[in-house]
Amino acid sequence: MGLFDRFKKTTAEQAAPESIEVAAAPDTLAACVEGRAVPLADVPDPVFNGGILGKGCGVWPSGGVVYAPVTGSVMATTDTNHAIGLTTSDGIEVLIHIGIDTVEMKGEGFVRLVEQGDAVETGQPLLTFDRDKIKAAGHDDVVIMVVSNTAEFADVKVLESDDVDAGSPLLQVVRK
Numbered sequence: 001m002g003l004f005d006r007f008k009k010t011t012a013e014q015a016a017p018e019s020i021e022v023a024a025a026p027d028t029l030a031a032c033v034e035g036r037a038v039p040l041a042d043v044p045d046p047v048f049n050g051g052i053l054g055k056g057c058g059v060w061p062s063g064g065v066v067y068a069p070v071t072g073s074v075m076a077t078t079d080t081n082h083a084i085g086l087t088t089s090d091g092i093e094v095l096i097h098i099g100i101d102t103v104e105m106k107g108e109g110f111v112r113l114v115e116q117g118d119a120v121e122t123g124q125p126l127l128t129f130d131r132d133k134i135k136a137a138g139h140d141d142v143v144i145m146v147v148s149n150t151a152e153f154a155d156v157k158v159l160e161s162d163d164v165d166a167g168s169p170l171l172q173v174v175r176k
Contacts, residue, residue: 016113017065022123022167029069029171030122031164032096033143035061039158040146045100048144053095055156056146056171059164066096066127067166068120069145078103081110084126085148092173093149098129100140109133123167147173 022030031037036059043049043058066084070092076085082102086094098110109130114120134141147156155174164170 017125017128019121019125020067020123020167022067024071024122025169027090027092027173027175028159028169029092029094029145029147029173030067030167031059031160031170032066032069032126032145032166033059033061034063034166035059035143035164037158037161037164037170038142039161040144043100043142043144044140045144048097048146051150054146054148054150056095056144057158057161058142058144059170061131061141061143063166064129064131065125065166066098066129066143068122068124068126069096069170070094071122072120074114074116074118074120074126077112077114077116080105080107081112081127082107082129084112084114086120091149091152092147095144095146095148096126097144097146098127098141099134100142102134102137102139105134105137105139108137145171147171152176
């Protein structure tokens with residue numbers, strides 16, 4: 001490792017946000033980002049607002065950090081860092097997707113802080129994103145969180161609407 005590589009690593013480590021405190025409850029997903037929660041029906045994407053990928057909600061963010069809504073494992077990541085999939089030890093699969101059509105940005109403005117296979121704790125930072133870059137690219141920056149295996153449960157209920165803090169209870173999974 002050269003001298004300049006050490007500077008790069010130090011800068012990246014300093015830029016990583018801190019974990020947040022979350023009072024985790026069974027079968028409850030915390031808000032993964034701070035902002036204004038809306039029903040999936042109000043998300044401007046037919047795949048999500050039609051419930052095709054599962055039940056959940058959108059959050060129009062006021063910040064740029066996505067935190068783990070559950071304790072579990074990172075099951076899927078994308079090269080473009082705009083989406084991530086998590087699975088809990090008791091079988092809840094969570095998809096978090098940042099923005100609409102942001103895959104077109106090819107990773108510009110997104111930084112993934114975890115890797116596929118990593119264990120994560122509720123409140124741990126997973127990704128950061130630059131809202132200004134998303135908007136400059138002509139995309140909506142809504143953060144969508146769905147339980148992607150909704151069919152395995154009786155229901156997924158949205159607990160909050162309007163303003164939410166990252167880490168506050170947002171979705172409740174109802175088991176069959």
